[in-house]
Amino acid sequence: MAAPLEVSAAEAQAAPEEVIHGLSGKRIEGRSLGQIAWMRLRRDRVAMGSAIFVVFLILVAIIGPFLVQNPDTYHSNLLNQTLLSPNGSFGGISLAHPFGVEPQTGRDVLSRVVNGARYSLIIGFLSTVLAVVIGVFFGLIAGYFGGWLDGLIARTMDVFLAFPLLVFAIALVGVLPTNASFFGLALAGNTLRIGLLIFIIGFFSWPYMGRIIRGQVLSLREREFVDAARSLGARGPYILFRELLPNLWGPILVYATLLIPTNILFEAALSFLGVGIIPPTPSWGDMLSNAVTNGYYYIDPMYMVIPGMAIFLTVMAFNLFGDGLRDALDPRSR
Amino acid sequence: MRSRKSLVLGALTATAALTLAACGTSGTSPTSSSKSSTYFNEGITKVVDPSTKATNATMTIDAAVTPDSTDYDNTYYAFMWDFVRLYSMSLLTYKSCPGACGEQIVPDLATGLGTVSDHGLIWTYHIQPDVKFQNGATVTSEDVKYGVERTFAKNLLPNGPTYYQVLLNDPSYPGPYKDKNLMGLTSVTTPNSTTIQFHLLHPFSDFNYVVALPQSTPVLPSWDTGSHGGANFQLDPISTGPYEFKSYTLNKQLTLVRNPYWKASTDPQAKQLVGKIVVNFNMNQNTVDNDQIANYADMDLQGLGVQTAAKDKILSTPSLKADADDPINGFLRFAYINEKVIPNVHCREAIEYAANKVTLQDAYGGPVVGGQIATTVIPPNIIGYNNFDYYDAVSKPTGDVAAAKAQLKLCGQPNGFATGLAYRSDRPTDVLAAQALQTALAAVGIKVTLSGYPTGTYYSNYAGVPAYVHSHDLGIDLGGWGADWPDGYGFLDELSNGNAIAPAGNTQISEINDPTINNLFTKAAGSTSAAANIPIWHSIDEDIMAQAAILPIVYQKVLLYRNPNLTNVYMDQYYGMYNYAVLGLK
Numbered sequence: 001m002a003a004p005l006e007v008s009a010a011e012a013q014a015a016p017e018e019v020i021h022g023l024s025g026k027r028i029e030g031r032s033l034g035q036i037a038w039m040r041l042r043r044d045r046v047a048m049g050s051a052i053f054v055v056f057l058i059l060v061a062i063i064g065p066f067l068v069q070n071p072d073t074y075h076s077n078l079l080n081q082t083l084l085s086p087n088g089s090f091g092g093i094s095l096a097h098p099f100g101v102e103p104q105t106g107r108d109v110l111s112r113v114v115n116g117a118r119y120s121l122i123i124g125f126l127s128t129v130l131a132v133v134i135g136v137f138f139g140l141i142a143g144y145f146g147g148w149l150d151g152l153i154a155r156t157m158d159v160f161l162a163f164p165l166l167v168f169a170i171a172l173v174g175v176l177p178t179n180a181s182f183f184g185l186a187l188a189g190n191t192l193r194i195g196l197l198i199f200i201i202g203f204f205s206w207p208y209m210g211r212i213i214r215g216q217v218l219s220l221r222e223r224e225f226v227d228a229a230r231s232l233g234a235r236g237p238y239i240l241f242r243e244l245l246p247n248l249w250g251p252i253l254v255y256a257t258l259l260i261p262t263n264i265l266f267e268a269a270l271s272f273l274g275v276g277i278i279p280p281t282p283s284w285g286d287m288l289s290n291a292v293t294n295g296y297y298y299i300d301p302m303y304m305v306i307p308g309m310a311i312f313l314t315v316m317a318f319n320l321f322g323d324g325l326r327d328a329l330d331p332r333s334r
Numbered sequence: 335m336r337s338r339k340s341l342v343l344g345a346l347t348a349t350a351a352l353t354l355a356a357c358g359t360s361g362t363s364p365t366s367s368s369k370s371s372t373y374f375n376e377g378i379t380k381v382v383d384p385s386t387k388a389t390n391a392t393m394t395i396d397a398a399v400t401p402d403s404t405d406y407d408n409t410y411y412a413f414m415w416d417f418v419r420l421y422s423m424s425l426l427t428y429k430s431c432p433g434a435c436g437e438q439i440v441p442d443l444a445t446g447l448g449t450v451s452d453h454g455l456i457w458t459y460h461i462q463p464d465v466k467f468q469n470g471a472t473v474t475s476e477d478v479k480y481g482v483e484r485t486f487a488k489n490l491l492p493n494g495p496t497y498y499q500v501l502l503n504d505p506s507y508p509g510p511y512k513d514k515n516l517m518g519l520t521s522v523t524t525p526n527s528t529t530i531q532f533h534l535l536h537p538f539s540d541f542n543y544v545v546a547l548p549q550s551t552p553v554l555p556s557w558d559t560g561s562h563g564g565a566n567f568q569l570d571p572i573s574t575g576p577y578e579f580k581s582y583t584l585n586k587q588l589t590l591v592r593n594p595y596w597k598a599s600t601d602p603q604a605k606q607l608v609g610k611i612v613v614n615f616n617m618n619q620n621t622v623d624n625d626q627i628a629n630y631a632d633m634d635l636q637g638l639g640v641q642t643a644a645k646d647k648i649l650s651t652p653s654l655k656a657d658a659d660d661p662i663n664g665f666l667r668f669a670y671i672n673e674k675v676i677p678n679v680h681c682r683e684a685i686e687y688a689a690n691k692v693t694l695q696d697a698y699g700g701p702v703v704g705g706q707i708a709t710t711v712i713p714p715n716i717i718g719y720n721n722f723d724y725y726d727a728v729s730k731p732t733g734d735v736a737a738a739k740a741q742l743k744l745c746g747q748p749n750g751f752a753t754g755l756a757y758r759s760d761r762p763t764d765v766l767a768a769q770a771l772q773t774a775l776a777a778v779g780i781k782v783t784l785s786g787y788p789t790g791t792y793y794s795n796y797a798g799v800p801a802y803v804h805s806h807d808l809g810i811d812l813g814g815w816g817a818d819w820p821d822g823y824g825f826l827d828e829l830s831n832g833n834a835i836a837p838a839g840n841t842q843i844s845e846i847n848d849p850t851i852n853n854l855f856t857k858a859a860g861s862t863s864a865a866a867n868i869p870i871w872h873s874i875d876e877d878i879m880a881q882a883a884i885l886p887i888v889y890q891k892v893l894l895y896r897n898p899n900l901t902n903v904y905m906d907q908y909y910g911m912y913n914y915a916v917l918g919l920k
Contacts, residue, residue: 072769074773084704104700294642295642298643298646
């Protein structure tokens, strides 16, 4: 006879076996929130399709540039000598140049789009990381401490949100130096410019994250587990980072995913306006800008379509994936 | 003089162009189908549709830019120098005829070219006694002197050339607005009402070219007061030409009507064939192009040619192509190679050899409508042009890697070196040229870092400031140049004379300070005949190229469209665009 305290064994025996096997063929287990979310996400075909595209894009950005030809090689011989538009149809699409060549220079479009993906994603990701770090930190503080600190941070966020960001970014990139050194790390040219873009984009998009986190914290801080921690003697930082933050990973993940495409678009916009990535480093925004300012849209529409599609697909994939993630993590928001 | 591109609004207006272009194509061109036998490039060598027929019709001119000023004393743009002749007569002007003939200076208000006395220090001109202003007042030599005095008032009229301040012997004269005692410029004297004398600081053999600029136009002092005085003079400048201002909304629309006091007999270089001329400023270049083709406008004022969309349409439609010209317009596109940043001549020569002239030419629009590969500093239509090719730009247009590497060895940098390249980041052609040069130089190991700057401050704050160029290691700087007058001095002085190096706003970015070249300029200034100076311009050009201080890229070409409604149309070789002073309508 079993000891009276071995309840689990008794329970297992008590459960009707046919029910267990009949339902799922394996043992019923308690599922964590993460598992439930993952299950929901897997069922969402659109989100999974987008996720696969995002993974593909990341792979392209990492290994693509090693597989395609040099994006800076000129092929003047592939251009019509009068208008310098590519010979052949659809912007000179051929086996050697699957996306055609650039008007006026003959550079391979595929390799420029692939290299452009790398910079778009680097800037999109890193600026989002920066925005998330700043936004989460200030959102936590504002929501948890409240009072004048909340007032100060919330008003600061309002100021940032009301800022004519594009105009400011153009002015800032224009006046900043072309070479500088930070903590002994000398930066020049494009490296510096990319760093600047990450900083500017990240620094100005944190309030979106900050507001959401603040709102979540406002409701979370009244919950019992926070009271419990507080009554056990926990202090501010402990509660913020050990009690509240783990409960915020859901919204952080969702809004970070939705912030990435916004930031990619912002980089494209800055490059379009000539204050983004410095040529000849390829960038989608710069390609679109060339198509418009140099009139390529007229003689070679394909040259405009390709980077346009790249931006469109990337932004859409990230957005759909972010939506799917939100639905999975927080079905009530549907 | 400067060329001008409509890049102020850049990318933003370009989006509007997409929609506007669609409007333009839907219009039909009633005259292009029923046209006479004109042909491509006809306007370069002869007058197309010569006619003396006068009508009361209105001629419409579109401009994608705003003028720096419509005041003839205060403008430095080629298209305005061409245009102001419709309402002004300067002492001398350029003969209205096609080809090289158009580079001759002929008397306009004056009765003949200047006569020199006192060892080249005094230039004397006699003016026609019976020329009248638009209000009927007779033009006297004192009015010409007053016009010259106005050019000294740089605080009010900052844009024009500064030749009088540099050449005349009282450079500190403050201009007539600050000098309460009128007629205060002592270096210009008027012995009688039809004679004017200029007293120079040093002999200057090209002085006739200086008075052929619009700044020698007579101005009635009593007109230059009140609401149309000083800086506002441009709203209604007093006319001595075939037309006068009827109305002008600043930078928007200008209407010219016939000047009743103008006589063809006193002004043979201009014509008064239409009743009214309307100029619309500040339009989108694509709209300007489409307006001309669709016959809503007769002329594009800016004279820099049509944009890509219209180029395609014109060149692929034979009937439109027959009404177009693609002349070399006298502008050189080039890169300065700074002799202070890259002191070793062999390193500079390596750049000359390594540059891929084909990709550079493509950056400026390609061989047909962009430009012809340049091998010299002076372009072909300037007096003093000398055809030579030190760096095999024509025979090896994609660059001579072997020769470049040999020069790098001589320079002591067999693996190449690093330098910066300055360019105007808001000019698409400059952006493409910078990349093309960077890619070509990388092939021989010269590592170029690109630094883009805004056009508006390119010369005042960046590439035109030698201290900035040195501290930022900008060994290569893109630039463009057109001559103020069509001889070697007008073209070369600001690019290669040692005394032209300025601490800011510098256009001598190569910082050539070669005693041989400087002496040649002094010698040329002291000479008395323009023909004697031609060998001097040849040697200066060769010296600049031998020390590889300038990398010529293209002699710029533009695709100009002449509306078939117009008469007397031809490419004026001096202005690099159509001659606006003689146009009429069918």
